[in-house]
Amino acid sequence: xxxxxxxxxxxxxxxxxxxxxxxxxxxxxxxxxxxxxxxxxxxxxxxxxxxxxxxxxxxxxxxxxxxxxxxxxxxxxxxxxxxxxxxxxxxxxxxxxxxxxxxxxxxxxxxxxxxxxxxxxxxxxxxxxxxxxxxxxxxxxxxxxxxxxxxxxxxxxxxxxxxxxxxxxxxxxxxxxxxxxxxxxxxxxxxxxxxxxxxxxxxxxxxxxxxxxxxxxxxxxxxxxxxxxxxxxxxxxxxxxxxxxxxxxxxxxxxxxxxxxxxxxxxxxxxxxxxxxxxxxxxxxxxxxxxxxxxxxxxxxxxxxxxxxxxxxxxxxxxxxxxxxx
Ligand code: NDP
Numbered sequence: 001x002x003x004x005x006x007x008x009x010x011x012x013x014x015x016x017x018x019x020x021x022x023x024x025x026x027x028x029x030x031x032x033x034x035x036x037x038x039x040x041x042x043x044x045x046x047x048x049x050x051x052x053x054x055x056x057x058x059x060x061x062x063x064x065x066x067x068x069x070x071x072x073x074x075x076x077x078x079x080x081x082x083x084x085x086x087x088x089x090x091x092x093x094x095x096x097x098x099x100x101x102x103x104x105x106x107x108x109x110x111x112x113x114x115x116x117x118x119x120x121x122x123x124x125x126x127x128x129x130x131x132x133x134x135x136x137x138x139x140x141x142x143x144x145x146x147x148x149x150x151x152x153x154x155x156x157x158x159x160x161x162x163x164x165x166x167x168x169x170x171x172x173x174x175x176x177x178x179x180x181x182x183x184x185x186x187x188x189x190x191x192x193x194x195x196x197x198x199x200x201x202x203x204x205x206x207x208x209x210x211x212x213x214x215x216x217x218x219x220x221x222x223x224x225x226x227x228x229x230x231x232x233x234x235x236x237x238x239x240x241x242x243x244x245x246x247x248x249x250x251x252x253x254x255x256x257x258x259x260x261x262x263x264x265x266x267x268x269x270x271x272x273x274x275x276x277x278x279x280x281x282x283x284x285x286x287x288x289x290x291x292x293x294x295x296x297x298x299x300x301x302x303x304x305x306x307x308x309x310x311x312x313x314x315x316x317x318x319x320x321x322x323x324x325x326x
Contacts, residue, residue, distance in 0.1 A: 066098030075107025128159030
């Protein structure tokens with residue numbers, strides 16, 4: 001028997017609760033993992049609250065991330081006792097996920113727990129942090145270097161934003177953190193932000209082209225914010241877009257792209273190929289200060305995950321939420 005958060009959608013409505021399940025409830029898969037930690041991402045918030053169409057099969061165990069150890073394996077790369085991490089691949093959406101004490105998965109989805117990182121730290125990073133690193137790698141690969149000027153991070157006090165601020169600052173970039181929570185200024189400066197700006201300065205409809213300011217950007221917000229960030233990106237700068245916390249629309253013009261050669265680079269973590277994942281996790285082990293990561297973490301139990309998911313979607317949760325499932 002194992003405990004799990006389970007989401008149902010039936011004639012009684014959409015609802016999530018903590019349940020005790022029998023191992024026969026586990027899905028097909030070639031590796032069974034005893035979960036140590038999971039975490040809450042924006043997408044888990046949407047899934048648990050039902051505020052976004054994330055879950056595509058019911059009943060479903062949410063949780064797009066997990067870290068734990070292998071208890072049974074028919075996969076050649078994994079043996080009993082191996083420490084593993086999983087991010088994405090539709091887990092917690094179409095395949096039962098990490099907010100449970102036990103999970104059965106495809107071994108091809110798993111990566112070995114990176115050296116020097118504990119299961120709890122891996123979940124403090126989670127999909128949010130690994131996506132932040134994919135954004136940083138996107139900027140680097142586009143040739144954005146610290147000497148070119150400021151990098152803006154939007155939704156900075158959230159999970160993706162917090163990790164992006166910490167990693168970019170450690171790599172020597174000058175980071176400007178955009179947040180709606182002025183009270184988190186000291187937190188963001190502690191992570192390495194050089195300046196804090198009010199997100200309202202980016203969220204109202206703006207001009208097609210504005211004063212050139214950003215050498216690069218990590219945008220988690222979308223909507224007018226992303227349009228305005230593109231409009232104020234410097235000649236040949238790069239904007240990485242990974243989120244929609246402010247909206248899925250993009251009310252922009254082509255002007256920044258055709259007059260300033262700005263690159264808009266999309267970032268997806270869910271189906272990212274294995275090589276990109278391994279690169280991101282290796283770089284997280286090197287370029288994310290674990291003391292700063294700890295500053296971002298709130299630890300909760302499985303029984304608290306449903307309440308916290310609601311607060312996360314309201315933008316009231318700072319940094320990263322780790323779930324100790326045991
Ligand atoms: P969080 O909830 O932790 O952070 C989101 C942050 O966005 C909030 O903390 C808040 O930051 C800001 N925000 C919230 N609502 C609004 C709003 N209405 N207008 C402007 N800003 C807002 O979420 P995550 O960090 O986990 O995820 C961030 C985004 O990235 C989500 O949209 C998520 O779906 C996406 N994502 C995409 C991935 C991919 O593969 N492409 C992977 C992971 C995440 P503040 O208080 O500082 O203003």
